[in-house]
Amino acid sequence: MKQTEYFRTIRPIKHPEVTYEQCLEVVNNPIHRQVERHGRIRLWGRSTKTGRIIRVILLADGQTLHNAFIDSRFEKNLMETEE
Secondary structure, eight states: OEEOHHHHHTHHHHOTTSOHHHHHHHHHSOSEEEEOTTSOEEEEEEOTTTOOEEEEEEOTTSSEEEEEEEOTTHHHHHHHHTO
16 A cells, blocks of 8 residues: 555654554454545554554545554544534
C-alpha cells in the first residue's frame, strides 16, 4: 500500500506501538469509517494482536496511508461525530 513521507518517517517515532501489518488489518477490516471534510478517510479497527482500537488515516485517494495510532477514546469520539 502507498504511504506518505509522514507515515514512513514520523509516525514510527510518534506511534511505534502500531505496526504496518496492523494498519493493513484495519484497512481491510474496518469497524467504522468516516470521511473528513477535506477528503481524508478515517478507519477504525481492532487489532487481533493487541485487542486495542487503532485509527488509520488514509489520504482522499483511499489508497495511501498517512497516519495510524491507538485510539483509546474511540467510543467517545464516535458518539461526538454522530451528534
